[in-house]
Amino acid sequence: MKLFEYMGKKLFAEFGLPIPKGRMVDNPEDAARAAQEMGAPVVIKSQILSGKRGKAGGIKFADNPEEAQAAAQELLGMTIQGLPVNYLLVEEKLKIDKELYLSLAIDGVAQRPVLIASSHGGIDIEEVAEEYIIKRTIDIDLGMQTFMAKDIVSRMGIALNSPQGKELVRIILILYKLFSQRDAELVEINPLVISGDRVIAADSKMTIDDEALYRQLDLQRVEERTATEKAAHDLGLSFVELDGDIGIMANGAGITMGTLDTVAYFGGKSANFLDAGGGTGEEGTAKALELILSRNPKSIVINIFGGITRCDDVARALASVKRKRGIPVPVVIRLVGTNQEAGRAILNEVGIEAYDYMQDAIKKAVELAR
Structure with a gap:
């Protein structure tokens, strides 16, 4: 769950971090x-x-x-x-002498928190050269210790005996405490501003682990999903709205991402990401199609590689939606895998041709959208 800046700064203040x-x-x-x-x-x-x-x-x-x-x-x-x-x-409005960067996040590979710091903060932090980025993974049993914070501040080029250096050490220790106690996946301050002898968090970005929200009952809940995305979530579908005009449905996160990439390769723009998942039956597929149609696409591409998912279930759902409510835009489907011949026969009955190859189907969908 992402927090708005003002919510993050409220938590900063509660833990003793300086804010404007x-x-x-x-x-x-x-x-x-x-x-x-x-x-x-x-x-x-x-x-x-x-x-x-x-x-x-x-x-x-x-x-x-x-x-x-x-x-x-x-x-x-x-x-x-x-x-x-x-x-x-x-x-x-702060008087800015220098902008720094400071964050804590979860390193999925190391399976530990990682502290990232830089003496070059502010806009376009992503473009800062690697030599100016300091990273330190943290043993959760040991936590963030004072000597670690001092080492980071020293590597940032700030004198440890200066008022700013002492305050930075304190901020790093508090930031880790906040990160741990609030079950955060990310806490970021960019920029962390040096203003005279003061060091101030001029911005905040925080993400809380959804699976730990039951322990954070005092936090205001933030819903960032659209109404359609929430409806999809309630149905157990992975759905994200995008700004294109080609509806997308596939059965698996990897194949869905591959479909979006191929749409872009052929010059199209996807209207959504929809992973219907493996094993989605006839009813679930029909609901997924309803979600795609709610985005008013110019064409729809369905990319099914049937393993657990049965091609005839997908075909029946598509045929049912077309018969009952009609599908006002062209539908192109790549249908390969379990029971593919039965599925293709069902689609033929409603005038839909199935493709063998993803590239051919997607290229046709892009042409139809134009």
């Missing part, structure tokens, strides 16, 4: 009042569950309450990276 003065608002008038109370200049930040807000125009600055109100008026109701802006965080 700030206030959540949902209307321009409150933004002006917040700027008045904190004393301008301020920064006004859209609250969405995505990065790159600054580049997308989702962060603005104001030198007085009037400018803050105008900026809030512009931001509220915007759509950034497909996400609506309903809330804003108004914060004091």
Whole structure:
């Protein structure tokens, strides 16, 4: 579960991490009042569950309450990276001497937490050269120790006996405590700002392990799925909305990703990711098709390699949907595997031809979408 920036910063403050003065608002008038109370200049930040807000125009600055109100008026109701802006965080504008990067995440290969730090924080952290990135995996039995934090700060090029160095050591130790106690998969501060003798978390990104939410009952629940994605989840299907016009259905995560890649290779854009899973029966397949049709695609490609999944079950579901409600767009299916001949015979009855090869089926679906 991803947390909004303001939620992450609330947890930061509870654990003793330094954050800027700030206030959540949902209307321009409150933004002006917040700027008045904190004393301008301020920064006004859209609250969405995505990065790159600054580049997308989702962060603005104001030198007085009037400018803050105008900026809030512009931001509220915007759509950034497909996400609506309903809330804003108004914060004091920090004097920035240096931007650092600090995060804790789960290293799936090492099966341990890993701390990542850099003396080059801020925008485009992904493009920072490897030589400026510090990584340290952490033994969960040992935890984050003071000597480890001091080593990281020293490698970042910050003097340990300076006020900033001492504060950084404290922040690293607290960050690990927060990461552990809140069952986080990711805690990220970018940028971690040095402002004079102060070190301040100017941003926050947190993701909580869904499987541990029963232990985090005081955390506000954040639903980031769309209504269609939630409906798919309730049906036990893996479904993600995308911004293309070709509906996608396949039976397995790997084959679904391969289908999306092949659609892109032939110049198409997928409208969704839908992994119907192995063993999906006739009813489940029919519901999956209903979800795809709700996205109003221009064509649909179905890619089935039947092992546990029976091709005749998929064919019956597709034929049933076509007979009962009709399918207003072309459907192209690649159907190979268990009971494929029976499945193809069922499809022939409703005028649908099955392909042997994924590439041929997808190329045809892209052509039809055009």
